[in-house]
Amino acid sequence: MRAMSEFDLHCHSSISDGTLPPAEVVRRAAANGVRLLALTDHDDVAGIAEARASAAEVGITLVAGVEISVSWRGHQVHIVGLGLDPENAELVSQLKAMRDGRFGRAQRMAEELARLGIPGALEGAARYAGGSIIGRTHFARFLVEQGIARDVKSVFDHYLGTGKPGYVPHEWASLSDTVGWIRGAGGIAVIAHPFRYKLSSNERSNLYKEFKALGGEGIEVAYGSANEQERRDAASAARRHGFLASCGSDFHGPGESMIDLGNVPPMPEDLTPVWAKLAVAAN
Ligand code: AMP
Ligand code: MN
Ligand code: MN
Ligand code: MN
Numbered sequence: 419m420r421a422m423s424e425f426d427l428h429c430h431s432s433i434s435d436g437t438l439p440p441a442e443v444v445r446r447a448a449a450n451g452v453r454l455l456a457l458t459d460h461d462d463v464a465g466i467a468e469a470r471a472s473a474a475e476v477g478i479t480l481v482a483g484v485e486i487s488v489s490w491r492g493h494q495v496h497i498v499g500l501g502l503d504p505e506n507a508e509l510v511s512q513l514k515a516m517r518d519g520r521f522g523r524a525q526r527m528a529e530e531l532a533r534l535g536i537p538g539a540l541e542g543a544a545r546y547a548g549g550s551i552i553g554r555t556h557f558a559r560f561l562v563e564q565g566i567a568r569d570v571k572s573v574f575d576h577y578l579g580t581g582k583p584g585y586v587p588h589e590w591a592s593l594s595d596t597v598g599w600i601r602g603a604g605g606i607a608v609i610a611h612p613f614r615y616k617l618s619s620n621e622r623s624n625l626y627k628e629f630k631a632l633g634g635e636g637i638e639v640a641y642g643s644a645n646e647q648e649r650r651d652a653a654s655a656a657r658r659h660g661f662l663a664s665c666g667s668d669f670h671g672p673g674e675s676m677i678d679l680g681n682v683p684p685m686p687e688d689l690t691p692v693w694a695k696l697a698v699a700a701n
Contacts, residue, residue, distance in 0.1 A: 423452070423683070426666050427455075428456065429447070430459055433550050435555035436459070437674060439465075439468070440466075440468040441469065446678075446679050456498075457481075458666070459551075460551060483502070484513065486498075486591060486596045487590040489589050493616070493621075496611065497593070497634070500636070520553060523588045527540075534583055543556040607629070609625070609634065611641050612637055612652050613651070626655055627659070635661065637662075637663065638652065639686075640666075653685065657688075662691065662694070663691050667680065
């Protein structure tokens with residue numbers, strides 16, 4: 419059993435690859451005891467208005483967020499932006515371009531899957547995407563539906579993970595542009611799930627330094643997929659680089675994520691939590 423937290427600064431709705439609409443994500447978070455929630459859909463801020471209205475109804479605070487996909491030295495890295503203006507014109511138009519780029523990638527992914535004997539994947543994935551951004555999770559749900567794999571995770575293990583037969587390389591945003599868009603919209607840039615990337619310790623430390631030099635301010639220390647050792651290592655990185663510490667479930671939906679909203683362990687008390695600065699921004 420993990421501890422519950424009043425702070426959950428990373429989760430997804432059906433605007434990206436979560437299964438619940440934004441208002442339901444907020445209600446579920448509140449029911450779980452979360453008091454400060456950031457909605458961080460992939461490459462889209464379209465769920466913020468609905469989430470904000472729902473948060474006002476249930477009496478919790480909603481932080482406007484986003485999770486942006488970045489290509490960094492051959493790796494896909496995710497940067498979360500927190501406390502940003504979801505109507506910032508530059509951010510909105512850059513995210514739109516990213517979502518458009520996802521469509522071409524999805525077409526290529528469907529071609530790869532067809533070659534592997536799995537037809538109809540573009541239509542199938544689009545059905546799960548429901549008109550919002552299309553990504554690998556939607557393809558994974560379609561493959562599970564077709565009986566090709568038993569769950570979403572095994573689709574990634576066998577078909578869609580990096581280097582697997584249905585994997586299509588894609589050029590995402592640069593780290594520098596991403597941090598710039600987030601800061602330009604008044605937000606705080608945070609490195610998401612730092613131990614999900616297959617980086618050497620040297621590369622990892624270069625990522626932190628480069629991110630910091632670009633104006634990145636935070637790192638996730640406690641998150642859905644992090645084990646105890648990874649939380650300790652992320653906390654050390656926060657101390658060493660002077661990062662604000664963030665935490666979040668990375669919830670995608672009941673049944674699909676092991677970790678429910680608010681289900682994150684506490685962070686070491688000597689770290690400065692990112693909400694110390696967010697609170698100032700909210701005033
Ligand atoms: P995309 O942005 O289209 O590349 O899809 C990335 C998303 O796929 C992540 O945000 C996760 O939701 C999901 N994902 C990535 N790796 C895995 C995995 N091993 N098991 C389950 N879901 C995964
Ligand atoms: Mn996702
Ligand atoms: Mn992510
Ligand atoms: Mn995420």
